[in-house]
Amino acid sequence: MEGGARAPSLEKGMSAMEDAGIKREEEEGEGADVLVVDDEPDVANLIAMNLEFEGYRVRKAHGGRQALEEVARKRPDCVLLDIMMPEVDGWEVLRRLKEEPETAGIPVIVVTARNTDMDYLKGLGGGAVDYITKPFDTGILKAHVARALQERDRELVEQAREDRVRRLQLSALRDITEKLISTLEIEDILEAIADRLLTLFDLDICALCLPDPTGRRFHLASFRSRFPLSRREEGAFDITRDRIAALAGGDPFPRGGLHAISSGDFAGDEVAGVLSGLRSLHLLALQAREKPVGVIFLGHREEVSFGEQERELLAAIGNQAAIAIENARLYDDLRYDEEVHRQLLQRVITAQEDERRRVAMELHDGVIQNLVSAAFRLQLCSARLENDPEEARRALLESREIIDAGIAEMRRIIAGLRPSILDDLGLSAALQKYIMRLQEETPFNIHIELEETGIPPLTTEAETALFRISQEALNNVVKHSRCRRARVTIGVEDGELFLRVEDDGVGFEPPGAQRRMARSYGLVGMRERAESLGGTMAVESAPGEGTSVEVRFPLYAVTREE
Structure with missing residues (x-):
């Protein structure tokens, strides 16, 4: 329900030209049948009295349903339509009038207390020829009615309506765009x-x-x-x-x-x-x-x-929203990657220092102690060689055993830095050996298959990267997937070398713009290794659907010449 006419208030945008033409337009519109629709009888009576004084034939309807009945009974020349009414509101009356060919041409003037931009857009976009807000000036109201009834002005009125609709659309779109780009x-x-x-x-x-x-x-x-x-x-x-x-x-x-x-x-x-x-x-x-x-x-x-104009505006807002969401997601991804790279670099530096410290300790406590012990035995051998050849021989044998143990220790340390089997037998054998050891050490039953077909000779860097990526991916399978079967596949497809590690486990939700896996350095580390050789990595997973990790490299970047 809306308030009636009170103190005169000029509608925004009313030009002096319209004021000057009131009298002529009123005279030319005399005798027209006007339907006034308002659920407040006082407001309807006020409008009717002013229009009847100018010679119009006026009918009144105090609700949307009655208005539609009056239109069906006799087609009016013009409708003055309130919006906020019980049961059937003005928007529904306007929609029904404009969707029927017999009533679509009736000029409708919205007269309402609703005054937002979207209300204007809904009314004018819905087919109303004009939009007047309460409280209104009765002289201006009569001028709008007279102009709406003039056939020769219909084209100009329609053009003005379309212009106002476009301005309202642009205003609303500009407002929301400014918020999105901020x-x-x-x-x-x-x-x-x-x-x-x-x-x-x-x-x-x-x-x-x-x-x-x-x-x-x-x-x-x-x-x-x-x-x-x-x-x-x-x-x-x-x-x-x-x-x-x-x-x-x-x-x-x-x-x-x-x-x-x-x-x-x-x-x-x-x-x-x-x-x-x-x-x-x-x-x-x-x-x-x-x-x-x-x-x-x-x-x-x-x-x-x-209405059509509202749909157009929603579509335009939707396009702006989609672009803003995608840009924010890309920015979020970039910011996340930068933070992960910073932390990963710090971890690499820390890992290097830890590795150096570990190697130094193992060399000091193992290899160097063995060499020192062997040196003492050799000195004993030298001292007893003439007087006690048998003891000298035992010292020499002990020195040999100590040196052999030192050599084995050095090999163990080197293997920790880079598996020697990679150099000796190649990638497939190294992976097979690692898979066998992993299955033996895993406390639960898991079957891991290795499939490799047509692998060309690879560079040392490529073999190391593929082995380390497989190693990290298989460690994740054992630690997190709770799967029964896993498969490692290496092959060539569409001019690319690919490595795929997949399992039938519980799966997970991969890191995204809205839901990150905390501390996902393993995935980041694998991606870094792949990208260092010009490759890409993709992770596909979903809760309950297992996980697939796939890296791809251009063949020219990872193969070596025979």
């Missing part, structure tokens, strides 16, 4: 989108869902609601892409745009509360660089349909 923080961007859409389109619920790294499931990332939602209701927005497609009547991402969905089907029988009370629910699919980046759910507790 930050690269994903949380701030999501909040700005939800807040602005809730206000702009007078929503009851606005929920934004972002995809997981697989793109098969969307999780609630931000939402705004005029009413509190239960945890179960919030959980309804954690939804699979297949279910989104089912609700929208097909995959909405290739098509884009706005899709009306059934709030009952969305909430389901098990979810009660605000969601079950929604009478309108729409889905806006967000896509950037030809891939889904999110979904926006728009909910109303009243029956609402979006």
Whole structure:
């Protein structure tokens, strides 16, 4: 229900030219049939009295349903339409008038207390020829009615309406774009989108869902609601892409745009509360660089349909939102990678120092002590050679044993730095030996297969990188996957050398812009090794679906000449 006319107030944008033409237009419009629709009798009577004084034939309707009945009974020449009315509101009356060919040509002037940009856009975009806000000046009201009734002015009125719609669209789009480009923080961007859409389109619920790294499931990332939602209701927005497609009547991402969905089907029988009370629910699919980046759910507790101009504005906002979300994700990835690289570099430096310290201690406590002991035995041998040849011989044999132990210790230390079997037998044999040892030492039953076909001669750097990547990936399989079978595959495909380590274990959610694995240095280290030789690494995993780690290298970067 809206307030009636009070103190005169000129509508924004009314030109002096319109004031000067009031009298001529009033005279030319005399006798026209005007339908005044307002649920407040005092306001309807005030408008009717002023129009009847100018010679118009006026009918009154005190609600949307009565207005539609009056139009069906007799087609009016012009309709003055209030918006906030019970049962059937003005938006619904306007929609029904404009969708029927017999009534689409009736000029409709919205007369309402609603005065936001989106209200103007909804009214003018819905087909109204003019929009007047309460309280209004009766002289201006009569001028608008006279102008709407003039056939020769219809084209100019329609052009002015379209211009105002475009200005409103640009104004709303500029406002939300300024908010989106003011930050690269994903949380701030999501909040700005939800807040602005809730206000702009007078929503009851606005929920934004972002995809997981697989793109098969969307999780609630931000939402705004005029009413509190239960945890179960919030959980309804954690939804699979297949279910989104089912609700929208097909995959909405290739098509884009706005899709009306059934709030009952969305909430389901098990979810009660605000969601079950929604009478309108729409889905806006967000896509950037030809891939889904999110979904926006728009909910109303009243029956609402979006007009063409509103759909165009929502599509434009959706495009801006998708670009902003994707840019924020890329920025988040970059910032995360820089932090991980910084910490990884620090770990490398620390590891180098630890390794040097370990090698120094092992050389000091093992090899050097053996050499010192052997030197003492050789001195004893030299001293007793003439007087006690038998003791000298025993000292010499002991020296040999000590030196042999020192050699074995040195080989062990060297093997820790680089497996000697890589140099002796190559990558396949080194991996097979490592897999056998891993299966023997693992406390549970696990079967690991190695498949290799047509591996060309590789550079030393490539063999080391592939061995270390396999080693780290298999260690992760044993530590985390709880699998029964794993496979290591090495081969050549499409001009690239590939290494794939896959298991049938519990899987995990790979690190993404919204959900990072804490301290995922193993994955980062493998990726660093791959990229150091011009390769790439991809991780595919999902809870309960196992894990696959694959690295690929251009053949020219890893093969050596015979």
